Amino acid sequence: MNYRKIFNNLGIILLVEAALMILPVIVAIIYREKTVLHFLVTMGFLAATGALFTHMKPQKESIYAREGYVIVALAWLLMSLFGALPFFLSGSIPNYMDAFFETVSGFTTTGSTILSDIESLPRSILFWRAFTHFIGGMGILVFVIAIIPKAEGQAIHIMRAEVPGPTVGKLVSKIKASARILYAIYIGMTAVLVMLLYFGPSHMPIFESITNAFATAGTGGFCVLNNSIEGYHSHYAEIVIGIFMMLFGVNFNLYYLILKKRAGQALKDEELRWYLSTVAVATLIIGLDLMFTKFSPADAFRLSFFQVSSIISTTGFSSTDFDIWPTLSKVILVLLMFIGGCSGSTGGGMKVSRIAVVFKSSARSIRKAVNPRSVETIKLNGRPVDEETVNGIIGYFAMFVLLTAFSVFIVSFEGKGLDTSSTAVFACINNVGPGLAGVGPSGNFSHFSLLSKAVLSFDMLAGRLELIPVFMFFTRYIIPRKTS
């Protein structure tokens, strides 16, 4: 295990986080807030630790999958530990565990909050809160690969560990170029959204246009208003954000294809088709369900589309308190949480392609049981998926379910309602944000015990990093067995 290289990389990440904190400092200066000091102190800690770590010059440069996972897991943990300091030091979140929870929720683009009165916080703090979504969405390690001048081919292991999806490929030959293209598309789309919100008929102030765009781009869901997007009372904002949430849940490789004038190939992508059909069907069913309650058809489908888009992309914005919706609608939303966005997007959940493979694999098992001599391969986009990948996906599904079950078990020790306890876990592990009942759009996560918050933080990291980097630490490949 190339420890020196791991520490060296971690040092670089911390230094980058320190540099990125300049933006909230600028915001604090603009709005003349005292938090300038707190951010600078945090930047100091980050820079010092980062410099210390980067002093470890690696003796050999080679890293493999193992190192990739360790770097990603430790980077995200350290990032969150340090990133919580501004919240804690400024008194915005006086309890450090709460601050850590909020920061993890930020970076993992979950969007679950322990705050009850968001609007009273300083602007720079709210800016940092939303900015963590933006950083975590496309990934800080991908960002580092894009900006560091010295490119290495084996950085693919790091990229594979951080970018979600069953298989991660490059867009072009050089990994640095691939990372840059991804970030360019990401920043470009965010900028377009900012303009649409600011210059559009919603009259959203510039500060909120930017923070909401950050939260949409990373599919995070932190809003500066206490009642999320509902607070803007703007159908325009809801539709624009609704569409963009859905767009950020699409595989960014497809956007690259569109840029390369191969839009036809992009639109034929099987995962995209599953994703869009799911959105369409879910919107339809929920819309109809809402119509049979007191909603008008226009409202029903508008609210339905926004919420479906928000949940499946795992953003977590709410344009209404969906906790009061009929049971069918709520159940569909919970199922959508687990499906999640497409691989290679900023969305969470298990990812559409994995769910598709799980379904196909189950169908195949049934057919094979009926006719044992039959031979079938699972195909995606017309190309066969090799058995190793299929097994990986089914294994992932199993691990995900087991972790969810175990987490619900631990959280239930507190004795809160079944819907609160379970949807809290569902919302965190799928990086969605709001759940139902006590953690619904009108609730928050502050009332959980320290143990539950710790478990939920773990779930958020596990979900965002797709289980392996976090679980690795429990295997003996990382912790060397003591040989006597």
Place this chain on the structure above:
Amino acid sequence: MNIIIVGMGKLGMTLTSQLSGENHDVVVVDINGSVVTNTVDSYDVMGICGNGSTVEILREAGAKKAKLLIACTGSDELNILCCTFAKNLGTEYTIARVRNPDYATQTQFLREKIGINMIVNPEYETANEISRIIRFPSVASLDSFARGKVEMARIVLHSDNPLCDMQISEIRKKFKANVIICAVQRGNSVYIPGGKFELKREDSINITGTRTEISTFLKQTGVYKHRIKNVMIIGGGKIGFYLSELLSDTSRNIKLIDSDPARCHDLTNALTDVSIICGDGTDQAILDEQGLDNQDALVALTGIDEENIVVSLYAESKNVKKVIAKVNRHSYSILNNIGLETLVSPQNVAGSLVTRYVRALENSSGSANIQTLYKLVGGKIEAAEFVVPQNWAHNDETIKEMNLKSNLIVACIIRNGKVIYPNGDDCINSGDNVVIVTAGNSIKELHDIFKLG
């Protein structure tokens, strides 16, 4: 440059490693998915799994915009097909590996009518390199510049060599021969020696000079080996065949041993003035029986690296003057320590040829052209020959005055057909051919020898 490499065999992997390291945009194609994944994991390249000789895969790999496609699958026919399709799809240059001797005679046709720009025959090139070493046996390896006027030889310093423990500046004074010691390999590190550098036992040094000067130098230092007359070749494969052809003339006795009777039959039909022996060349009893004691040189060319190594060690123990072994996996640098001086690897030979071609393509925009290029010592040393262009800004500037990069030496200047061994007071002028040797730098054009800024 956009480069496509089809076929991730040994040659394909060697090329991928070298070319991706030189900052080209490389796409690799192979029919085996796990091989592709492995390559993408190890090098900064893009991978496509599929049959590289189909138009569909070539299109996906970007043949239309690619500057160069190198086809090195296991099949000559597929390679030729692949290049033909790629050329038609728009690839500018194509290189095919073709090993079958039947096709080898048609290289001109392939170049002119089919449009394949370069044919690489690793076995033939390896045989060529071995024959050069046999013709100049005192050295461990030999490369030539300026159309053969200048050679670079590598020798290993054994304990009885007077050069051990001498500084470079002393060597110049003591041995009057006009050669430049331009690179030294010690263990895993490579040095470009200055005047105060002291040579030690088991160092491997590269010297540049004309053939005669090098021979004189070697005679003076007592390393000179006399002409090789009796050559024993173990293994009648393609390399053995080509080598026998290249070496056979009346002044040499060549014995070729192969264990397959049918193969021996074909060889004896195809070769003249070569004795063909049917037997197991790795069996020491047979080697003794066939007179290993009397041989001046033994070349081990079986298909198995380990057998070649064992046979070579046996031959060294019998004091055969020159022992050459073919080793495919050239990562066996430890072999130098057990006394095997001369190892040839077909991949490296072919790889150097292709790299040279790629460099030449890069420079085809005009400026100081690379004439020849060698990557030695596993790629750690680069020796390149340039033509100094007409618009050279440093005419009449002495080497001492030039702000040259570290780890770089001007090994030789050829002016008007005369070879100059430069010391600090010589100049590099327009129209000269100059040979630069460097460790760790990549000199793409002559201006790269200067420090930046």
